Every structure is written in structure tokens, then in C-alpha cells.
Amino acid sequence: MEKKSLPEKNLQYRLVNYFALTILSFLIISLLYGLLSLKAALPCANSISCSDSLQLKVENNIPGVFNQHKIMPPVILSEDSSQPVVLGETSSSAEKHIYVNLTKQKVYAFQGNSLFMQAVISSGKWNRTPTGDFTVWTKIRATRMSGGSGADYYNLPNVPYVLFFSNNEIPASSGYSLHGTYWHNNFGHPMSHGCVNMKTTDAKKLFDWADNKIKVTIYGNAPV
Amino acid sequence: MNGSKLKLTTLIFIMLAVFLSFLSYRYLTNRVRRESAILNVAALSVATPTPAEIFLPVSVDSPDGSRTLVMKLQKNNTVAAYSFFASEKSRDREKLIAAKTVSPSRSFSIPDNTWSPDNKYAFIKESSPVTDSYFVLPASDSLPQTDLLNTDIQALFSQKYPQYNLTEITGWADPYLLILNTTGAGGERGPSFWFDITSLTFIQLDTRF
Numbered sequence: 414m415e416k417k418s419l420p421e422k423n424l425q426y427r428l429v430n431y432f433a434l435t436i437l438s439f440l441i442i443s444l445l446y447g448l449l450s451l452k453a454a455l456p457c458a459n460s461i462s463c464s465d466s467l468q469l470k471v472e473n474n475i476p477g478v479f480n481q482h483k484i485m486p487p488v489i490l491s492e493d494s495s496q497p498v499v500l501g502e503t504s505s506s507a508e509k510h511i512y513v514n515l516t517k518q519k520v521y522a523f524q525g526n527s528l529f530m531q532a533v534i535s536s537g538k539w540n541r542t543p544t545g546d547f548t549v550w551t552k553i554r555a556t557r558m559s560g561g562s563g564a565d566y567y568n569l570p571n572v573p574y575v576l577f578f579s580n581n582e583i584p585a586s587s588g589y590s591l592h593g594t595y596w597h598n599n600f601g602h603p604m605s606h607g608c609v610n611m612k613t614t615d616a617k618k619l620f621d622w623a624d625n626k627i628k629v630t631i632y633g634n635a636p637v
Numbered sequence: 638m639n640g641s642k643l644k645l646t647t648l649i650f651i652m653l654a655v656f657l658s659f660l661s662y663r664y665l666t667n668r669v670r671r672e673s674a675i676l677n678v679a680a681l682s683v684a685t686p687t688p689a690e691i692f693l694p695v696s697v698d699s700p701d702g703s704r705t706l707v708m709k710l711q712k713n714n715t716v717a718a719y720s721f722f723a724s725e726k727s728r729d730r731e732k733l734i735a736a737k738t739v740s741p742s743r744s745f746s747i748p749d750n751t752w753s754p755d756n757k758y759a760f761i762k763e764s765s766p767v768t769d770s771y772f773v774l775p776a777s778d779s780l781p782q783t784d785l786l787n788t789d790i791q792a793l794f795s796q797k798y799p800q801y802n803l804t805e806i807t808g809w810a811d812p813y814l815l816i817l818n819t820t821g822a823g824g825e826r827g828p829s830f831w832f833d834i835t836s837l838t839f840i841q842l843d844t845r846f
Contacts, residue, residue: 480811485755487701533749538844598700598750599808599816602846612700637845 458540458607460560461568463588467577470556472570479567479596486571487595487613489555509627511576511591511619513609515542516633518601520591520611522619529622532615533600534591536635539565540607543589547578547629550585552620558588560606567606569596573613574620578629591629592616603635689713699752706759706776707731708747719745721761723776735761735774735786742766750808752776758785758834760806760815771806773815773834783837790815790832797839801827807846816846 457463471491477484507525514521515536522529536542539561553575559568573593579585591609593616594600600612609631611619692710699705707722718738722731737745743765751759757777763770771790775783794803794817801819810816813835819827831840 480814482811482813484812538846595701596754596812597808597810598752598754599810599846600700600750602807602816604810604846614698614700614702 457560457586458588458590458605459558462557462559463586465559466557467551467553467585467588468556469553470570471554472557475570477567477569477571477596479569481564481566484569484596486569487573489571489573509622509624511623511627511629513542513591513629513631514633515544515631515635518603518635520609520615520619522622530615530618532611532619535594535597535600535602535604535610537605537607538603539605542605542607542609542631542635543583544631544633545580545582547580547583547589547631549576549578549623549625549627549629551577552623552625553577554620558592558608567596571595574611574616576620576623576627576629591619593620689718695747697747697749697751699756700754701756702726704752704756704776706747706751706774708745708761710745712741714741717741717744721759721774723759723774734759734776735772737763737772739763748806748808753809753812755812757812762806769803771803771815783834785834785837788837790817793837794830794832794839798830806832814840818846 471489472486473488475486477486505525505527507527509522509524509529512521512523513519513534513536518534518536519531520534521531555571555573556575557568557570558572559566561567573595575590575592577585577588577590579587579589583589589608591611593613594605594610595613597604597610600610604610689711690713692712694707694709696705696707703726705724705726707724709720709722711718716738717740719736720733721735721737723734724731739745743763746762746764748760748762751761753759757775757780758773759776760771760773763772768791770792772788773785773790775785790806791803794801798819800822802822803817804820805818807816807818810831814831814833817830817832817839819830821827826845829842829844829846831842832838833840
């Protein structure tokens with residue numbers, strides 16, 4: 414049997430190394446791509462503000478943009494930005510719960526079996542509103558919400574009375590919430606980018622009533 | 638002619654004159670009475686207008702609660718008179734922004750999403766057994782002068798898109814765009830449109846509302 418020369422062995426060794434390195438690189442790239450794809454597939458109610466800020470932000474007299482039109486947001490006074498006294502408190506220890514019926518485009522607020530309020534909403538039109546059981550992770554008097562691109566671009570300061578909710582599948586960073594709405598008036602019909610839009614008067618009533626960490630259940634199918 | 642005969646003749650003339658005057662007086666007074674009686678009968682024969690029935694006002698608040706559109710109706714068997722008032726919660730006063738008089742077979746209503754998001758305009762619906770019409774009411778001072786109030790969106794749409802029927806205006810996509818849903822000639826679901834109140838033009842959409 415003929416023995417291979419030293420240069421031949423080196424060449425073979427290098428080829429094996431190159432091959433292993435190529436396979437390894439391919440695996441790493443695939444893994445990174447998969448992770449990035451997974452992150453991109455996570456739903457987000459407002460694509461820009463989800464990564465930008467989900468915190469209290471009061472910006473008076475700064476116009477917003479919606480449907481390529483300039484929109485003036487409501488003015489929010491400083492004394493109005495503090496956490497409200499929770500209304501609707503009773504001696505009842507029954508749990509408060511918010512239900513959103515996508516089929517009927519309505520929200521219901523219950524304390525135990527007692528209905529506190531019901532109102533029309535607008536659920537997701539351009540992005541689906543997630544269904545399931547959620548918990549409100551923060552209440553914010555107002556914040557900026559922005560997202561979309563091109564003709565669909567929107568940038569809205571002073572979105573009022575925001576109840577951000579999340580669960581194990583929909584993380585807080587996805588920015589889903591119930592909130593007041595000043596840029597459209599088409600309640601009773603899907604009209605949002607995934608959030609639950611409410612009339613500002615209804616949103617205030619719900620916001621003032623809701624406890625921190627209140628449960629939210631969203632169910633049904635929005636009209637198409 | 639002696640003196641006594643002259644006296645007698647004068648007396649007869651006087652009595653005749655008094656008698657004729659009395660007859661003339663009776664004739665004239667009877668004629669006036671008859672004429673006034675005829676006039677009264679004629680007046681009674683004119684159709685007596687039915688008293689207008691006043692309905693309770695209907696109102697819809699803006700989504701932020703700052704403004705209210707109020708519709709008042711007075712109606713009898715010949716006409717229905719609608720008046721639309723806009724009021725501000727902070728000022729607590731109503732201002733007439735539109736009045737429309739129609740036959741009793743037609744009626745106006747205020748849709749739930751009547752107010753534009755900036756509270757400057759409101760749209761109303763006119764219903765009849767045949768078709769529904771929609772009008773936009775300028776509800777704020779210092780708005781540009783347009784013929785919006787008299788623009789029947791249904792009629793305008795039918796002229797522009799005769800192949801579709803406007804079935805519903807659901808509300809406002811933003812402060813200047815109304816959302817219209819349609820059906821096709823066969824009753825199938827048609828495309829949705831925006832109606833731009835600043836240019837009185839329609840924009841056909843890919844998305845259905």
C-alpha cells in the first residue's frame with residue numbers, strides 16, 4: 414500500500430477543515446436567520462413605538478400624522494397626568510375583569526357578575542388583535558404610538574388612557590393595549606393596527622375604574 | 638193748490654222718502670250680512686292645518702365628549718321640519734347649524750359615528766322607502782365656505798360609480814375622510830371608498846371596511 418506524502422496529507426487535512434468550517438458557518442447563519450425570523454414574526458401593535466418607547470409621554474401641541482393627514486392631539490394637562498383615583502371601588506371583593514368581544518366589537522367591564530360599563534370598540538384592521546387571556550402590565554395616561562410605512566405611516570402623540578396588556582405568548586414589548594382614540598371615529602368596525610381603540614370618554618371611564626394588573630379576555634372573530 | 642193740500646202732499650213725500658230710505662237700509666244691511674256669511678263659509682272650507690307634533694330631541698356626543706349634535710323635529714301631515722344644533726359642553730349653548738324640511742315619508746337620523754374626529758363636521762342620514770342619502774354639516778365656525786351642506790353624497794356617488802350602490806357610511810377614517818361601503822349591481826359586496834370632504838372626491842380602496 415502506497416503511503417501518502419506529507420503535502421498530500423496536509424491538503425486533505427485542510428479540505429476537511431474547510432468543509433467543517435463551511436458546515437459550521439452554514440449552521441450558525443441558519444440559526445441566526447431563524448432567531449431573527451422568529452423575532453420578526455412576533456406580533457407588534459405599533460411597529461415603531463414598540464421598540465421606541467412604551468412609557469408615559471405627554472407632548473402637547475405637536476401634530477400627529479394619520480392617513481397622510483396632520484392630526485392635532487388632545488392637550489393633556491399636567492395635573493391630569495397623575496395616576497387617577499380608581500373609580501367604581503365598592504366593598505365587593507369580587508375581581509374586576511375586562512372582556513373584549515371582537516365579533517360584536519364591544520368591550521365589557523365586570524366586577525364579579527356586575528356590569529360596570531360596555532362600549533363599542535375598533536379592533537385590528539391592518540394587524541390582528543390577539544385573542545386569549547391577558548393581564549394589564551401598566552396603565553399610562555398618554556403615550557406616543559407610531560408605525561406603518563408609506564401611505565400607512567402613522568405617528569400619534571398623546572394617545573390617551575392606555576392599558577397595556579400581555580401574556581406568555583404576547584410579550585409586553587409587543588405594545589398591545591386598550592386606549593382612547595382621537596384620529597378616527599369609526600367605532601363598531603375594525604380600524605386599528607392591533608390595539609383595542611375606544612372612544613376617549615369610554616377609555617377614560619375604563620382607565621379610571623381598572624385596577625393595576627386587571628385581567629383582560631379577548632375573544633371572537635373580528636368582522637372582515 | 639191751497640195750503641192744506643200742499644201740506645198733505647209734502648207729508649206724503651216725506652213719508653214715501655222715509656219708507657224708501659228704510660227699504661234701502663234693510664236691503665244694504667242684508668247684503669253685507671249675506672256677504673260676510675259667504676266669506677265665513679269660504680274661510681271654513683280652507684283646510685285647517687294640523688298642529689305640528691314636536692318630537693323629543695335626539696342627540697349624539699362626540700367621542701371626546703366635548704360636543705353634542707342635537708336633532709329636533711316638528712312634523713304634521715304635510716311636512717317634517719328638522720333642525721340640527723351643535724353644542725359645546727364647556728359653553729352650554731346650542732347653535733343652529735342646519736335645517737331641512739322634507740315630506741313626512743322621509744326622515745333624518747344621526748349615525749353613532751356622526752362627529753368627525755376633530756369635531757368640526759358631522760354627517761347625517763336621510764332615509765326614504767327608496768334610498769338613503771347622506772349630508773355633511775359644517776359644525777364649527779371659521780370653516781372654509783363649501784357647498785357641503787347641500788351635497789347629497791349618495792347622488793354624487795351614483796353619478797360617479799353607477800355600477801355600485803352606496804349601502805352605508807360607517808364613520809370617519811380621519812378628520813376629512815368618510816368611509817363608504819357598497820354593493821355591486823347583483824347585490825354582492827362591493828369595494829369600500831373614502832369620500833374626501835375637502836375635495837368632494839371618492840377614493841376607491843383595496844381594503845373593505
